[in-house]
Amino acid sequence: MRTTFRPTAIILVLLLLAMPLTAAAPPTSGDDQTISTNENWGEDAAMNGHVTVANGSTLTVSANITMGTGSSITVEEGGNLIVTNGALLSNGLNSGIRVNDFLATVSLNFGDIGQEGIVQLKFDHSIPIDTLFNITLGDTTVNASTSMQASGTTIIEFDANFSGENLVISFDSYYFTPTYLLWAKAIYGGGTIITQTAPEITNTSNAPLYWFQSGYDIISHGSLSVISSQINGANITCEGLCNIEGSMLSGSAPISAATTATVTVSDATITGSRSDEDIILHDEASITYTNSQGTGGSTDGWIRLLSERVLQTNIPNGSLDITDLGYGKSDWNALTDSTGRVTLVSDDPTTEHKRIVEWMNGNGIVQQERGTITLSIGSSSSWGSYSTTVDAPATAFGTIDLPLPYLEVSTIQPEDITATVNRSIGAMVTVSNTGDVDTTANFRCYVDGNDADTQPSTLTATVAAGESKDIPIVWYMYKEGMQSLNCKAFLPVTFSEIGDMVADLNGTTSDEVNWVYAEEIEETPYIIYIVAVLAFMGVALVAQRGVNKTYDEVPELPDDDEEEDEDEASEESPELEEKDDPDETDEPSEESPELEEKEDPEETDEPSDSIYDLVDESETEESEEEESEEDTD
Structure with missing residues (x-):
């Protein structure tokens, strides 16, 4: 080289x-x-x-x-x-060539010896019986399992011609236990031996060298x-x-x-x-x-290779979703502890594939893991959930901070400094979100640490990050005295451990309002009495009119004189109306005994309301004389 x-x-x-x-x-x-x-x-x-x-x-x-x-x-x-x-x-020399990979071949060359002899192959262990593990040199194929069981050794032999040509040995196996060739020997000329150890055998294919x-x-x-x-x-x-x-x-x-x-x-x-x-x-x-x-x-x-994978978050008992982590692209879920810390992967030897974050493969290509981690909290809370997804830190110790809102009640402004007990007063509550994310949050108000009677009882507002909102409320009190209203964020249970991270837990207190009972006006009782008397008189009048609408029955006349009586009645009615005494009561007249005698015997003793009861005594006598003359005729 x-x-x-x-x-x-x-x-x-x-x-x-x-x-x-x-x-x-x-x-x-x-x-x-x-x-x-x-x-x-x-x-x-x-x-x-x-x-x-x-x-x-x-x-x-x-x-x-x-x-x-x-x-x-x-x-x-x-x-x-x-x-x-x-x-x-x-x-x-503690090494070997793994030969049970697919299409593994090993080429041996001991030089041009010019003789025939034997090639011996030494393996690291015996191949189990009835295992497919064929080894071929030239036209000869040997089943390693059968041969080793017969010889009781881990050596396979072939006849060979050492003419300087490569001796190509191929392996065909269906056996998954790593199997290694430790050395090869050429034996010839009555005992001459040439040995090539695994590191010296360099001409191989799909047969890598391993050192044990x-x-x-x-x-x-x-x-x-x-x-x-x-x-x-x-x-x-x-x-x-x-x-x-x-x-x-x-x-x-x-x-x-x-x-x-x-x-x-x-x-x-x-x-x-x-x-x-x-x-x-x-x-x-x-x-x-x-x-x-x-x-x-x-x-x-x-x-x-990371020694471990530890995360520190700002969320105690937060939920973690891990995806495609490490060399093996592993997925799983985890929870942070009460301090927001979690050991994703320990230093256990069995977790190595989850701790490999970067590598250069056998072809010289550099690769990196594509793992992601999602941190979330509040999936079932009234405030909703907050989550963030980040690339998995490629270091032994990493941090993830979940962006959160921060809610506070800025001001509470009652509409007046005096209010009436058992009545309401309006107030304006201003809330602000100085955090990093939008949220929909709840607020409640208190008096002396107890729930205040407000409408609405729970204030709900959607507040964007950096935004403030005014919420109008109505406040009731049922006892007199100086009172102030304290309002603050109403946290869901799932946020109890991060309360001070998402809201001002102390809230804000309004200026004091003086609650007093309404003062009585002096004329008020007399007006009440007058109204009551007038109401009573009205009811009595209505009842009296109901009684006046009950009439006495008129005595029946003979059928022959019915029409004549009707005419006379019609002629006399104007005179009767004119002589009606305005002060006359509805009681029956004592001067009308004859009319009383003509009443139906089945009639009750109740006073009659008939219009005929209103005729005076002179008119009655005149009427009787006229009737007598008509009867005579």
């Missing part, structure tokens, strides 16, 4: 030339060693032990160092580890630079500067970058990750990734 010479390399070379270096060698007996001066490992060697690069010191590796299993190099804060034109290699565990540790709290070098089988942790330039890392992924780390990867190749990503950026770690190749396939180049 062609390497581009970078300015970083120039700077490091100048630093190396400027600083005095002490030739040294790594420990070999498992000892602990601290480097407190600038040292250079310039000769190939094996290392077995633990080395610490102290603050202010630099260890430069410019040779091939084979690291013993379990060994480590730790760089303290302020220290430097520079690997340039050298290598840190692992002798613990690292062989040694590189822990950098300070600065780590790998330039034009090779790192194999390392477990790398960076907390400061981590620069990989023009180098190859095999089996040394994932690189773990703490939140304080700055990672630069340029013109580099990273293969054989122990997980699904080559680099893990924790929380706020930064990365620059240019012109480099990662493991690829289903392995991401890098991910940003």
Whole structure:
């Protein structure tokens, strides 16, 4: 691979030339060693032990160092580890090529040996019986399950011709447990063996290399630079500067970058990750990734993994709707606690997919989560509900503030300073919304802490943000004295924990109003008496007129004289009307005994109201004489 010479390399070379270096060698007996001066490992060697690069010191590796299993190099804060034109290699070959992916193939080439022999393939575990797991080389297909059960090993063998051509081995399986090829051997000429380990088998398709565990540790709290070098089988942790330039890392992924780390990867190749990503950026770690190749396939180049996902809101017991969160686009609901805080995702290993907020996939495309969070409160309240939807914070700790109204009663103005008990007085209540959102809110008024008798009893107003409104009311009092009216927002139960955030809970109090009983006027009782007497007299008069409409029956006359009597009656009636005494009462006349004798015997003793009762005595006698003469004729 062609390497581009970078300015970083120039700077490091100048630093190396400027600083005095002490030739040294790594420990070999498992000892602990601290480097407190600038040292250079310039000769190939094996290392077995633990080395610490102290603050202010630099260890430069410019040779091939084979690291013993379990060994480590730790760089303290302020220290430097520079690997340039050298290598840190692992002798613990704990890696494998996963071969049970769809259409997986592995190409082997042991060179032009010119002989026939046997190819052996070593797998990490035995394939269960009756499992479809076919392996094909040329025209020969072997069922791995059957062969392993028969041999009792995890090795599959094929006859092969080592003529320098690629030996293409294909895998066809219906088996979902990850299965790894650990090594391949060519055996020929009576026992000669050539071994290729998994990291050395590079010609593969749909068969990625995985490292099961690292062989040694590189822990950098300070600065780590790998330039034009090779790192194999390392477990790398960076907390400061981590620069990989023009180098190859095999089996040394994932690189773990703490939140304080700055990672630069340029013109580099990273293969054989122990997980699904080559680099893990924790929380706020930064990365620059240019012109480099990662493991690829289903392995991401890098991910940003949050340690947890905690939210602080301004709403106690608020409702949260989470959508498309993390790598797996997860959806769920949650509630904030009494302080408005909620842990959306803990640091449990099983929640990792919900904590990945950014990543570069195996094709080099950078992607980000598209998660949203909706915070709401008051879905069933009389004031309505308030909600806000925001992009999910891409940090371990985030905040969401729900915009709210803020209601207050600005003024209460009674129409007068004096009012009459048991009567009403008008007042104007002014309410204001100094909050961030419109709302429809309720208000109530109180006297001495008790509900006041107002109309309406509950004041309702729709008030836009920044708006004030006047609400007219009528106020009643039933006892005298100086009283003032206090009005304030009437909160629904769901807003009880955020009351002071949405309203002025103290309200506003009006000026005092003097409530007095109405004064009695002196003439008032006499007027009442006069009105009562007049009413009584009116009722009596109406009753008397009802009695006057009851008439006595007129005595019946013979049929022969009916017409004559009617004529005489008509002639006499004017005279009778003229002689009517205006003071005459409705009582029966004592001077009309003859008429009384002519009454129907069935008639009652009640006085007669007949118009005939009004004729005086002289007229009656004259009438009787005329009737007698007519009878004689």
